[in-house]
Amino acid sequence: MKILTFAVVAGLALAATQVFAQAKPEQQIEYRKASMTILGRSTAALGAMAKGDVPFNKDVAERHANLIAGLSDLPLTAGAYGPGTDKGAPTKADPKIWSQPDKFKAAYDKFTVAAKALPAAAADQKTLASALGDLGKTCKGCHDDYRSK
Ligand code: HEC
Known part of the structure; x- marks a missing residue:
C-alpha cells in the first residue's frame, strides 16, 4: 500500500514537472505577468498599511508577506524567464x-533576498515599512533595467 501511494505521488510529481517543462512560451509569459500582478497587489496592500492609509492588521500583513516571499523566486526557477520566452505573447x-x-x-x-526577509518584519508596522522600502528598491531596480515602458 505504501509503495503504491509512493508510486502515485511520484507519478503526479513527474506529471507536474512535465507540464512545466513543456509550458509554451506564451504560457510562461502569461505566468510571468500574472505573478507580477500578484506581487503588485500584495505590495500595494502592504504599502497602504505601512503608511497608515488603512489600519495595520498583523494577520493580513503576514499573509501578504508570506505570499510575496513564497512566490518571489518561483517564476524564475519555473522557467518564466527561460530561453525562448522573450516572445510569443x-x-x-x-x-x-x-x-x-x-x-x-x-x-x-x-529581490528574492528582500522578499524572503519580509515575513519576519510583517508583525509590526515600523519594521514592515522598512522591509517594504528595501523590497521596493529591488522592484524598481529591475524595472528600470529590464522592463520596457
Ligand atoms: C528581476 C526583475 C524584476 C523584479 C525584481 C520585479 N519585477 Fe515586476 N516586472 C519585471 C518584468 C521583466 C516585467 C514585464 C513582464 C512582461 O511583460 O513579460 C514586470 C512587470 C511587472 C508588472 C506588470 C505586470 C503585467 O501584467 O504586465 C507589475 C505590476 C510588476 N512587475 C510589479 C512588481 C513588483 C511590485 C515587484 C517587487 C515586489 C516587482 N515587480 C519586481 C521584472 C521584475
Whole structure:
C-alpha cells in the first residue's frame, strides 16, 4: 500500500514537472505577468498599511508577506524567464534579460533576498515599512533595467 501511494505521488510529481517543462512560451509569459500582478497587489496592500492609509492588521500583513516571499523566486526557477520566452505573447520584458542572463539573475536574486526577509518584519508596522522600502528598491531596480515602458 505504501509503495503504491509512493508510486502515485511520484507519478503526479513527474506529471507536474512535465507540464512545466513543456509550458509554451506564451504560457510562461502569461505566468510571468500574472505573478507580477500578484506581487503588485500584495505590495500595494502592504504599502497602504505601512503608511497608515488603512489600519495595520498583523494577520493580513503576514499573509501578504508570506505570499510575496513564497512566490518571489518561483517564476524564475519555473522557467518564466527561460530561453525562448522573450516572445510569443505581448510582453514588456526587455531583451537584455536574455542577452545578459547573469546580470538579470543578480537583480532577481536581490529581490528574492528582500522578499524572503519580509515575513519576519510583517508583525509590526515600523519594521514592515522598512522591509517594504528595501523590497521596493529591488522592484524598481529591475524595472528600470529590464522592463520596457
Ligand atoms: C528581476 C526583475 C524584476 C523584479 C525584481 C520585479 N519585477 Fe515586476 N516586472 C519585471 C518584468 C521583466 C516585467 C514585464 C513582464 C512582461 O511583460 O513579460 C514586470 C512587470 C511587472 C508588472 C506588470 C505586470 C503585467 O501584467 O504586465 C507589475 C505590476 C510588476 N512587475 C510589479 C512588481 C513588483 C511590485 C515587484 C517587487 C515586489 C516587482 N515587480 C519586481 C521584472 C521584475
